[in-house]
Each structure stands twice: as C-alpha cells, then as structure tokens.
Amino acid sequence: MAEAKKAYTRDMNYVPDRITRDARRPEHGPVAGELWPVEPGRYRLVAAAACPWANRSIIVRKLLGLEDVISLGMPGPVHDERSWTFDLDPGGRDPVLGIERLQEAYLKRLPDYSRGITVPAIVEESTGKLITNDFRWITHDLFHEWKEFHREDAPDLWPVRLREEMDEVMERIFTEVNNGVYRCGFAGSQDAYDEAYDRLFTALDWLEERLTDQRYLMGEAITEADVRLFTTLARFDAVYHGHFKCNRQTLAELPALWGYARDLFQTPGFGETIDFDQIKRHYYVVHTTINPTQIVPKGPDPGAWLTPSNRG
Structure with a gap:
C-alpha cells in the first residue's frame, strides 16, 4: 500500500437531494439531485444517537421545535456491514416505516445502491424511500427551509x-x-x-x-x-x-x-x-x-x- 493511501479519507458522496420550500432552488449550496417540498408529516428523520453526524440533526430538530413536524426514528448503536438496524424498537422494526434495516429505505429508492448505509437519513413516510443522507445540508435546510414551522423562540442558528x-x-x-x-x-x-x-x-x-x-x-x-x-x-x-x-x-x-x-x-x-x-x-x-x-x-x-x- 502506498504511504499516501494509508491516511484516512472520508467518502463524501451522498444522495444529494434536498427538501426546500415549495421544492424551490435553495439560495445556498449545490443542487445535484432532486428537490422535494417542505411538508409537515411527510418525512421521517432516521438518526442514531451513537453517531455524531446524526446527533447534530437530532439537536437542530429539537432546538427549532420541529418534533411534531418531522418524525424521528432511532436505530440502535451496533450495526453490521449491511446496515443500521432498528433493534431498539419493539420487534426490531421502525414503528412508522415498518423496516428492520435502514438499508431497505435506500434500496427502495435506489435498487442498485452499493455505498455505505449512513445516518442521518431522511425517508418519505408514505413510500418508505430514502430522500437524502447528506448530513452537510440536512441541518442547514432544517433551519433555512422549514422556518414557517419553527417554534417562536427558536434560535437563529445561521445569523446573516x-x-x-x-x-x-x-x-x-x-x-x-x-x-x-x-x-x-x-x-x-x-x-x-x-x-x-x-x-x-x-x-x-x-x-x-x-x-x-x-x-x-x-x-x-x-x-x-x-x-x-x-x-x-x-x-x-x-x-x-x-x-x-x-x-x-x-x-x-x-x-x-x-x-x-x-x-x-x-x-x-x-x-x-x-x-x-x-x-x-x-x-x-x-x-x-x-x-x-x-x-x-x-x-x-x-x-x-x-x-x-x-x-x-
């Protein structure tokens, strides 16, 4: 193995879809995938408490008061090579999506998906399909695109x-x-x-x-x-x-x-x-x-x- 290859490099390729007001083109960031409309009750945030990248989305959802707008599914802390699993839930299934593995939501959307199954992920509740797993933009858009549904005293997490x-x-x-x-x-x-x-x-x-x-x-x-x-x-x-x-x-x-x-x-x-x-x-x-x-x-x-x- 070449010395340069021994340094750790994170795979930063994610499903690049974004959820925006009226599926509009966002003011910040790339639009490399599809745009989905903000809609209360439509989406489920899947985020394991163990994962730091997912943890940030759980915190932002709480700070902004979006608990009743976007539901939360929480896989357990231990996963295998295939996927995060819902082993903390009764019967080992997410109570809303009805799946045992987050991988199922990925494959419903992208049948040939072969990359890592990561959290956080946003899944459409009605279809059980993955929308995005791009942690870089999930919290950004929870603030900028879901403002209509923030609680009145929500903090300004992105001061202009x-x-x-x-x-x-x-x-x-x-x-x-x-x-x-x-x-x-x-x-x-x-x-x-x-x-x-x-x-x-x-x-x-x-x-x-x-x-x-x-x-x-x-x-x-x-x-x-x-x-x-x-x-x-x-x-x-x-x-x-x-x-x-x-x-x-x-x-x-x-x-x-x-x-x-x-x-x-x-x-x-x-x-x-x-x-x-x-x-x-x-x-x-x-x-x-x-x-x-x-x-x-x-x-x-x-x-x-x-x-x-x-x-x-």
Missing part, C-alpha cells in the same frame, strides 16, 4: 451577519476536528497518524483560545457552528481519547473547551440527545479492527457533565 465567518469556522471544525479524530483513529501508518494527531490538536488549541474570551464560537449566541463542534466534544473523552488515540489531553484538561462543552450539554436540546452508553457501544463494538475484543469501557463518569460550567 456572521455567515461568511461562520462558514470558515465550520469548515475548519469539520476538516480538523469532526473528521480529524477519524483520521487519527483510522490512520494506516505511523506517519499518517502523527500528522493527523498534530492537525487535530493544533485545531483544538485554536478553539481553546477562541473560547477563552467568548461564550460560544460566534460570540454570545448559539449557532450551527456550536452544534457541529459539540457532537465531537461530547464523544472525546468517552471514545476518541482512547479508542482513536487522540490522547495528548482529555477534554476535561482543556479548561475553556471543557467549560464550553458542559455549558452546551446543560442547555435544553443538547445534553438530552447524548447517550454515552450507546456512543461507547457503537465505537468499541463496531470497530473490530481497532478493538478486536469488543470490550466496552465503563468510564468516564458522565456525572462530570452536570458540574457547573461557569460560562454564563
């Missing part, structure tokens, strides 16, 4: 005046932190791991400095950028520090980031979406090449997340 800077911050968070922990964990060589490790902690040092003098990433209010960083931080000490060898420091040893993460955890819409048992089972059981014994660690103590953050 901060959009340009926020895009830059979120891009760095994605490449260096969200995906950076995976580059460490799935590195195929020492050199690839060392480079990934250095990039990750350079970014965490930047975030530590940024959050030392301001409460949230973009200032004094929560934005989508905070949602995207939080889901990685919530998994850092429980999984990434040991399992992915991101072990220069624990999150709890980074004062600003640890206070910031607890502040968000204790904010309605965030902490109640975190299930540390499911998170640990997913990573330590599914990743058998990294953890062949499939032993799940007992710690760390989740009670630490409820200690005062002193960020207000």
Whole structure:
C-alpha cells in the first residue's frame, strides 16, 4: 500500500437531494439531485444517537421545535456491514416505516445502491424511500427551509451577519476536528497518524483560545457552528481519547473547551440527545479492527457533565 493511501479519507458522496420550500432552488449550496417540498408529516428523520453526524440533526430538530413536524426514528448503536438496524424498537422494526434495516429505505429508492448505509437519513413516510443522507445540508435546510414551522423562540442558528465567518469556522471544525479524530483513529501508518494527531490538536488549541474570551464560537449566541463542534466534544473523552488515540489531553484538561462543552450539554436540546452508553457501544463494538475484543469501557463518569460550567 502506498504511504499516501494509508491516511484516512472520508467518502463524501451522498444522495444529494434536498427538501426546500415549495421544492424551490435553495439560495445556498449545490443542487445535484432532486428537490422535494417542505411538508409537515411527510418525512421521517432516521438518526442514531451513537453517531455524531446524526446527533447534530437530532439537536437542530429539537432546538427549532420541529418534533411534531418531522418524525424521528432511532436505530440502535451496533450495526453490521449491511446496515443500521432498528433493534431498539419493539420487534426490531421502525414503528412508522415498518423496516428492520435502514438499508431497505435506500434500496427502495435506489435498487442498485452499493455505498455505505449512513445516518442521518431522511425517508418519505408514505413510500418508505430514502430522500437524502447528506448530513452537510440536512441541518442547514432544517433551519433555512422549514422556518414557517419553527417554534417562536427558536434560535437563529445561521445569523446573516456572521455567515461568511461562520462558514470558515465550520469548515475548519469539520476538516480538523469532526473528521480529524477519524483520521487519527483510522490512520494506516505511523506517519499518517502523527500528522493527523498534530492537525487535530493544533485545531483544538485554536478553539481553546477562541473560547477563552467568548461564550460560544460566534460570540454570545448559539449557532450551527456550536452544534457541529459539540457532537465531537461530547464523544472525546468517552471514545476518541482512547479508542482513536487522540490522547495528548482529555477534554476535561482543556479548561475553556471543557467549560464550553458542559455549558452546551446543560442547555435544553443538547445534553438530552447524548447517550454515552450507546456512543461507547457503537465505537468499541463496531470497530473490530481497532478493538478486536469488543470490550466496552465503563468510564468516564458522565456525572462530570452536570458540574457547573461557569460560562454564563
């Protein structure tokens, strides 16, 4: 194997359909697939609590008050090579879609689909067909396209005046932190791991400095950028520090980031979406090449997340 191929690269090819108001062309982002209309009660968000990419969609749905507008199906934390499964539901079937595997919704839409079965995914309830699994645009569109159905006090997750800077911050968070922990964990060589490790902690040092003098990433209010960083931080000490060898420091040893993460955890819409048992089972059981014994660690103590953050 060539050295360059030993560095982890995420497959970023997703079903590119988007759900927009009246199936209009969106103002931001690509339109590489079909456009579907916003319609309450038509779609089901399938999102596993274990997965950080899915977790962000669960949080945004809660923050915007869309629980009665878009239903939520939650697969269990452990899956095989074929698909996420609904083993937490009675009879092992999603109660709305009636399927055992998320793969069934993918194949109903795309019979020859051969890529990974990922969450989050949005499925049309009436047909059971996948609409999109492009996590990059799912939360963006929940904010921009479903505004008519947001609760009255929903936060402004995408402030217009901060959009340009926020895009830059979120891009760095994605490449260096969200995906950076995976580059460490799935590195195929020492050199690839060392480079990934250095990039990750350079970014965490930047975030530590940024959050030392301001409460949230973009200032004094929560934005989508905070949602995207939080889901990685919530998994850092429980999984990434040991399992992915991101072990220069624990999150709890980074004062600003640890206070910031607890502040968000204790904010309605965030902490109640975190299930540390499911998170640990997913990573330590599914990743058998990294953890062949499939032993799940007992710690760390989740009670630490409820200690005062002193960020207000």
